[in-house]
Amino acid sequence: MGNSMFFFAFWFMILVLGNSDSLSDQEKDRIEELPGQPSNVDFSQYSGYVTVNQQSGRALFYWLTESPTNRDPKSRPLLLWLNGGPGCSSVAYGAAEEIGPLHINSDGKTLFINPYSWNKLANLLFLESPAGVGYSYSNTTSDLYTFGDAKTAEDSYAFLVNWFERFPQYKHRDFYIAGESYAGHYIPQLSQLIYERNKGVKNPIINFKGFMVGNAVTDDYNDYVGTFEYWWTHGLISDSTYKSLQKACEGTSSEHPPIECIRALSIAEMEQGHIDPYSIYTKPCGYTSSLKRRGRYPWMRGAYDPCTENYSSQYFNLPEVQKAFHANITKLSYPWKTCSDIVGGYWTDSPLSVLPIYKELIAAGLRVWVFSGDTDSVVPLTATRYSIDALNLSTIANWYPWYDNQKVAGWSQIYEGLTFVTVTGAGHEVPLHRPRQAFILFRSFLENKAMERSSNSI
Template sequence: MLTAIVLFISFSCLLASIQCYGGRGFDPLRKLITDQRFKRSVDYLNEEAATHYLPVYVGSQEGLKDADRVLMLPGQPNGINFSQYSGYVTVDLKAGRALFYYFVESEEPLTRPLVLWLNGGPACSSLGAGAMTELGPFRVNNDNKTLSYNKYAWNNVANVLFLESPAGVGFSYSNTSSDYVTGDKQTAADSYTFLLNWLERFPEYKARDFFIAGESYAGHYVPQLVDLILNNKITNQTFINLRGILIGNAFIDFEDELKGSYEYLWSHALISDELHDGIVSNCNFSSISEVCNAYIDQADDARGNVFMYNIYAPLCSLSSNIPSISGFDPCSENYVYSYLNTPEVQKALHANVTGISGPWESCNFDVGINWKDMPETVLPTIKELMGSGISIWLYSGDTDGAVPVITTKYSIHKLGPSVKTSWYPWYSGDEVGGYAVEYQNLTFVTIRGAGHFVPSYQPERALTFFSSFLEGKLPPRHN
């Protein structure tokens, strides 16, 4: 069982880490987790993610919205017709714990829903990943100074709120050092507190249709936050008009992740038949033996230096920045790192850099390796949410080897929903954008040719299915 726990931690803490773009060198996270593997308590993984549903801190937000307005980001292109805000929301006054957000309104903000976006990790930034390399309105150019407009940004159809959570991630911080040893429960509680306070700061969004979206380890963040929101309807807190959730390449079940990952490697010709047969014959992923572990180690070595978050994407080379076939620059993380560590940019974003211990980073590895509670599965929570009446969508980029499409299929099979609309190809423009199937109280969508960070690799297709999600419709069958 200990081997299974080690592998679980290694996998889960890598998810959604844009360090893995390869832009700023090797990924140090796996080494750090390996060094700490025998120091971690087994109880961390078996601990339930339940939170006591009590009234939470809500502070005065008077005047803070106007103070948070971003007049213009350095290097921003001309002709931008939407408003931007960024700043801090205090979630624990006594501890001095504050979470950083970046909010991008639609050009028609009054008629569009509100969407909260969460990147995973755990402990990775929604600003650096989601906003700056995926679904936000801007991408950082390779000069590290200027921005280009993303015409497929999700604020075309929604008002999008990016949250850096928990404290210690990105520009979010705490004045209490013990807050940096955290986990699923505290992350959900702080995100809920953030929402209540943010809605007081932006009261025009209180009655708005509200959706939560995210990717990877947000497969934990999103269901746990939603569970907290729905259970707190009975308290005297602000009503949140939650309509649905959307989770991409979702890490939601430990056994499915391991089983599906090596099945995916074999089915995409990254490991041999012999290794695959050895894994199938010797691995029970609920209790991994030493023999199974040996085969897994061989499989990890055999696949070579392939970027597992998009198995067909090039690695970043500082000597020659070659875009992938989708047009996404694999060195984008380098540009974001440089841009967000520019004093003029930090000033424009109202970032309190004295509150963080070093430069802005895409992921806080110290927080990640000290993660306290991460249940092995969140399928029971998702199962419960399926009966709540909200819309639940899972989606997968089909070239992601880190949390492959097959892992989500395994998890849906465990949930056992009946099929309402059979698997079919959906279209974006003149091409098949992917495939979709509607179950009872659950929809699953694949995005063709996209890796783990779907909007990075297939921005047009991502916007197409996201628009369908907001409209409560299945992705279009024809162009």
Template structure:
């Protein structure tokens, strides 16, 4: 099952073949890079207007009710007894499908792990990966914050000692349709995905999933994610708030959001990326100056000078992992006969191991996945999504709304990510013009500096994670676990060495 990870970057039909990866790398960075370039390309058809909640199709008997399908008996059927090659654990895990649209025959796949202790009282946390078009099962669950990681043999699993289900009951979702095991029987759905439709479908998934797991209906609920989930997470949160308001009751008990190395504002995201690369001696100061001068990152009409500057920069970054500028790259994508020695830090070839594992028939059967026998392999990032129709240029107005509604908002950055780097996030937060409540200072985890943090009035916390790339829990799992614990507890990141 060994499959090379040297991928041509995820190609949408709306996108020209702009950049071919020279290294064995992460498909997420390819998906995000292609969307970014397609939005800047002249004649782009992607709608970049401000995000607004789309109307739902309602039940005939109640114009205000979102469709909730019967979930009777489905929770018990979704329980996973044991995954192939899995070490013994004491918590319960579930996997299965939630119908989104019966007419279209569309359904989202989820994987859920209950907390390792105090599952009755700990909150419910949803994790979303981005892309767009990339799987939260591939990355979040199997390479970042889930309870297991895949060995180099592609057959067995080992424990992640810093899994986030030490802090919460964690739900992973493959979204939208066409991502991972999530599917639609209506082929046109694969060319109509975008921000608005994803938010709608994610909300429909949630209200139906909570019907299946009613014990979590009134539980404190948080949404987290990274990368292009910087769109998904705020847009879903906004949708929840809108429908809670419309119903005049708490349908989903949303308390806060947490986003990492997040795409949140096109103009500052782009400028920050090039400034970061120049400051870390990956591109020249002249290249950063040229692209900032010649490109209008808020527009889809770029000059030939902008395109030339972009092409020159692509040459400089082609041979490194942009998601962690100091990380080794995968040089041998083959599986091994016996598992390699386990390391806390993620193996650069892990994506290949996950691909092999999740395409095994016995694994899919244990996960209750691929029940319709899809005509294509499970992939970490979708090969069947052919178009992305809308991608708002900013989600900053949504963050402002959350702060005014009393939601907890934390934004974190792995400080050696080159794709959505700390400079991008700092530039974006500056756009909010928030007064500083707690000035910039180091925070500590396990006796060391975990990163740096600043708190703003209105309940917004910004934190860096020292030595982490784009997928923070992959590179710094202990610091990431400390971060999520403090976020969920609503406590400041520790300023002393004695607190984890």
């Protein structure tokens, strides 16, 4: 009797201690309070690093903002948000100026609550990927010059596998991925990895349900055709430049365009003049310095550049902020930036199209939604429509307006296996320009319900 009790106690302690390792790591990542945050924060936050490659010392930084306590975070799904670039930070854009609960004031030191944060609907996980973006790092410098789509997808998958071990309460929870711009490559490729590695697993830890992408780089040929058409039909370029772009660029790689295409793009940029290409009807902020820093072409790189980007650069470089985030633990030799100067400039592989992945995942029954702000000239509505048309999907519900407060908020078309939604008056970052409508869009996605044909409310 005594021996059996001893062995029971021994194995019980092993079980408890084994589980407590992940819980203690989780607690180490808990954010007690961010500098400048308002007093009415009613949700838990965690941030820190997850190693994705021991040999080279690659570690990716994340920020988790759970649902508010009065919204029962334990019952809510988990959403991974990714920004693109390649080389831009999901913390800077997705979290701090789009869908996250805490946005940065113009002083660059204090925060305010986003009333349309998506964490009211899901627990939000923001990832800075690949290494070299934001706070994410590698101890092997050559890594920063050899990233591409495939390596980024593998590292993001490794991150998820290890992150779920640290946060076991999210295992088997409904899981979705969303994002925008060059994440139009990241998201389908990561989704494909998860789907293929879940095959044959009865109760997968990563309980992947589907993805949603906005103003997404999808297919080089259709992206070029649709973008040049948008520029021309919106009066941004001349007839002759439109023809030159068609001749020099269509059918070429957007990541590595030929010199003739680059010349034509430069002429188009000159003709467009002093506008913000990411939101053609709004006043640009820091236009000259922004273009000098990142460049406008090819259009995949960078993200919408409002003044909020400047606030992020200020806030996330504050030593007290980095301490609260458990970030920059290796004391990087360069400052935190919204978009990496190195990573995107040395991108090694980028498939001409991710449409074959769409076909595979649609056939698998995963939920796929695509949305588009209609004032973005970087990855415009027309480009997305051409890409979707190339899938040759059957139409279930033809093009119709959807409403918010008695006003048309956009249009939608429902295909067999894919829902497409536009948001009127929104630029490249839909949740930044139209936060309420973006919230309604995300709610509809989670519920897998068509956008309302009549007035609705939150």
